[in-house]
Amino acid sequence: MMAKQVQQDQLYIGIDGGGTKCRATIYSLEHGVLGTGLGGPANPLHGLERTLESIMVSTQLALQDAGLHVEQVHSLNAGLGLAGVNLPALYDKIMQWDHPFQQMFLTTDLHTACIGAHEGEDGAVIITGTGSCGFSLVNGKTVNFGGHGFAQGDMGSGAWMGLEAVKVALLDLDGLGQPTLLSNLLLQHFNTENAMGIAEQMAGQPSSGYAKLARFVFSAAEQGDALALAIVKQGAEYISRLAQRLLDSGPPRLSMIGGLAEPLSKWLAPEIAEKVELPKQPPEMGAIYFAINSVEQQLNKVK
Amino acid sequence: MMAKQVQQDQLYIGIDGGGTKCRATIYSLEHGVLGTGLGGPANPLHGLERTLESIMVSTQLALQDAGLHVEQVHSLNAGLGLAGVNLPALYDKIMQWDHPFQQMFLTTDLHTACIGAHEGEDGAVIITGTGSCGFSLVNGKTVNFGGHGFAQGDMGSGAWMGLEAVKVALLDLDGLGQPTLLSNLLLQHFNTENAMGIAEQMAGQPSSGYAKLARFVFSAAEQGDALALAIVKQGAEYISRLAQRLLDSGPPRLSMIGGLAEPLSKWLAPEIAEKVELPKQPPEMGAIYFAINSVEQQLNKVK
CATH class of the missing domain: 3.30.420.40 (ATPase, nucleotide binding domain)
Structure with a gap:
């Protein structure tokens, strides 16, 4: 299990972007959660510049909270869950960002919310906040419904x-x-x-x-x-x-x-x-699991 | 009837501003309609600059169509029907415009539509286009319903x-x-x-x-x-x-x-x-009646 050994030296950051705030959590496989940070709005559909700024603010605050040096941002493996990156054009734009992390893994906020809610296992989530939508991940297959935006969709939001x-x-x-x-x-x-x-x-x-x-x-x-x-x-x-x-x-x-x-x-x-169960972990933890899995897959490929 | 004689030397322009176009009609009490012009969007709620520009374009085209010289804009008594000028702040802004007309009389697009539809007499109108609203003018009293805007109002539009x-x-x-x-x-x-x-x-x-x-x-x-x-x-x-x-x-x-x-x-x-009757005249004619009435009221005051 070479992969596990390499990962144990690694720090991860999970970032959950939202329309009103951005949450970041720094995590080590050995010591668990080291620190958290909160930034401003981070919905790339409402503005890419602002989103990247909020990601950096939440990241810096999380580093500070974890007692880490600002330069250690370069050693973080980042998992990002952001709205709208199911659109290939937006996904590409954010992947082209000259980010400060060691590596960056990007997926939708729905995906990381689902991974978090079920602690990395299969499951489904319904999000009902400002908007509404549903997402499930079962045997590697994802489905999603709703989330068509205000005012034409998002019933029950x-x-x-x-x-x-x-x-x-x-x-x-x-x-x-x-x-x-x-x-x-x-x-x-x-x-x-x-x-x-x-x-x-x-x-x-x-x-x-x-x-x-x-x-x-x-x-x-x-x-x-x-x-x-x-x-x-x-x-x-x-x-x-x-x-x-x-x-x-x-x-x-x-x-x-x-x-x-x-x-x-x-x-x-x-x-x-009667079937609805409480989420086990928040979306930013889902983003961490996503980053850990992505690193593991890379290492498996290398092997 | 001093007033009538003075008016007979007068030219009027009626202008109906809308979200997609602006219509202007030049009218003389003696000879009726002399010319018409069509300009771009003129809804001050969507942009004041654009509205004033569209008003001027439609005015210049109407002058041309009427065979009048561009300088004769200064002799026109203008009636304007525009959306949103029921809000005092917007009414004041447009009245502060350094307009080229001899005089300018401003009211809502609903008011001029109603005056036009009933050829200056009392009546009610329902407007159902992009938006919807209702307006009536009876014995000097106006009432209006709806028109609260997309997506919260304007049912049936x-x-x-x-x-x-x-x-x-x-x-x-x-x-x-x-x-x-x-x-x-x-x-x-x-x-x-x-x-x-x-x-x-x-x-x-x-x-x-x-x-x-x-x-x-x-x-x-x-x-x-x-x-x-x-x-x-x-x-x-x-x-x-x-x-x-x-x-x-x-x-x-x-x-x-x-x-x-x-x-x-x-x-x-x-x-x-069974009670709905066809409008007798378009809103831009309503704007002309409004200007004629406004001039008459001025002259009566002077007397």
């Missing part, structure tokens, strides 16, 4: 819920829809008195701006508001269908991650809810 | 229909929705083989990009597709409710204008459809 809330509130306030508690909740939130005041403040907002409103939908649904209940149920039904499609691929485990995983869980179809 | 079409097609192609003819229509249109190919091409598209897809919804609905029918009916029901709210304000006439007015008309509630 925070952004989708927020948009649906604004829609029914505006209809209600115009006297063109059914009454809903959401109208008053949104008027208060936006500190305005009419539909136009809400519409103006939401105009041109990105998906994250709508996702912030999802909590009002859960809150109104808890109070029995019919339209809020309909939104929550429609979202949960979609996520249940997404889960069933993933289960059809035969994953040993299924996890849900993201800000809406917990509030949505009790609205899922019972046969789905 | 072309952009709303296009977005709903993309949503159901993506769900169908992911195996997470009901089958619909729209899937194949959109796959063909985007020359792609899967959901991601549609999602990528629509990502970040403005409302006009979605509005271009509305024709597929009507086409699939004509062929009896259940999901397309549901979209068309939901849109038409909303427009019917909007019409009823406008009729509640007591307008003598109701007109529908915009690219979807004709295809939607047969789906409206019968009691609404």
Whole structure:
């Protein structure tokens, strides 16, 4: 087992890029997690420069946290999970980056989230945060559903819920829809008195701006508001269908991650809810497993 | 009638700004329409510079068409109907423009559309093109509904229909929705083989990009597709409710204008459809009536 010996001298860094933050964790096979760092937004679909900057900030903070010298970045084997790199053009752009690591292994944020959730074993994940999507990895085969972006896809996500809330509130306030508690909740939130005041403040907002409103939908649904209940149920039904499609691929485990995983869980179809298990490790650990596996594969090839 | 005599020496220009083009018409009280001109996009919400440029292009072309000298722009009394100038900040910005006209009178595109549709008399209009909204002017009082913008408002509009079409097609192609003819229509249109190919091409598209897809919804609905029918009916029901709210304000006439007015008309509630009358004049004529009225009011004040 030559490979194992070589790896034991190696340091790894796992990086999970997201729309609002970037998490990095430094790991050694011998001593486990050595340090972590947090950077800004790192979704290359929203800006490549910013993404690379956030990766470097989180990396430097993780080195510091681990008590390592800044120059030791050159000895790290990096695993990166980033949105959008399923597109070959974006994958190539990031691989062309003059990065400071010893080696860099790149895959999608879905892939690293899945590897992390199941500690490197096969499994499936549903991500429901600002957006929503599903991914499974079984016997080397991956499938994914959803994740088509705001406003045309990502049902059951925070952004989708927020948009649906604004829609029914505006209809209600115009006297063109059914009454809903959401109208008053949104008027208060936006500190305005009419539909136009809400519409103006939401105009041109990105998906994250709508996702912030999802909590009002859960809150109104808890109070029995019919339209809020309909939104929550429609979202949960979609996520249940997404889960069933993933289960059809035969994953040993299924996890849900993201800000809406917990509030949505009790609205899922019972046969789905009982199959959802907690993720074992976070996505940045998945990125570390991905880097370790990639190095091992290289060594096996060399042998 | 001093006022009338003064006006007879006057030339007017009516300008209707829109998201895709700007129309200008030059008019004299004695000889009627003298010439017309067509410019580019003139929606100040999407860019003030571009709007003013389009206004000038359409004005110069109208002067040319009327056989007038370019310098005669200084003798024109201009009526402008533009989107978004219900917002005081935008109204003020445009009024501060160092315009070349003798005088400039500014109001919303809804107002001039309504004045035009009813030849200066009271009435109501529904606009269903890329967006949708309703406006009425009765005894000096105006009301308006909808028009809250894509993707949160503007139900029954072309952009709303296009977005709903993309949503159901993506769900169908992911195996997470009901089958619909729209899937194949959109796959063909985007020359792609899967959901991601549609999602990528629509990502970040403005409302006009979605509005271009509305024709597929009507086409699939004509062929009896259940999901397309549901979209068309939901849109038409909303427009019917909007019409009823406008009729509640007591307008003598109701007109529908915009690219979807004709295809939607047969789906409206019968009691609404029978009340919809053709617009008598286009919005740019409404802008001329608005300018004439504004000049008359000035002269009455002077007297």
